Amino acid sequence: MPAPKAYVYLLRCADGTYYIGTARDVAARAVVHNSGKGAKYTRPRRPVTVVFQEGPMTVSRALRREHQLKQLTRPQKEKLIAGELVLKLPRRKKA
Numbered sequence: 001m002p003a004p005k006a007y008v009y010l011l012r013c014a015d016g017t018y019y020i021g022t023a024r025d026v027a028a029r030a031v032v033h034n035s036g037k038g039a040k041y042t043r044p045r046r047p048v049t050v051v052f053q054e055g056p057m058t059v060s061r062a063l064r065r066e067h068q069l070k071q072l073t074r075p076q077k078e079k080l081i082a083g084e085l086v087l088k089l090p091r092r093k094k095a
Helices: 026-034 059-070 074-082
Strands: 005-012 018-023 049-058
Touching: 005 026, 005 059, 005 074, 018 026, 018 059, 026 049, 049 059, 049 074
Parallel strands: none
Antiparallel strands: 005 018, 005 049
């Protein structure tokens, strides 16, 4: 059975802040965020728009990538959205 595919996405909220998450269907997840049923962070910051997405990848890789992107500063996130910043996912350490 093939591994489930996931995407990492970045939303721009109405107040100009960014939200990063993972989903199997980014468009459907954005609808959930805009309906007020999404993450607690995005509920008071609607409407949100998808400004960046990456994938498909395995769920595990998507979660690691989400963590990596959450460590970026706002200017770095803006460069990522503009396509001016390319980050490689660090290789997983072998046990």
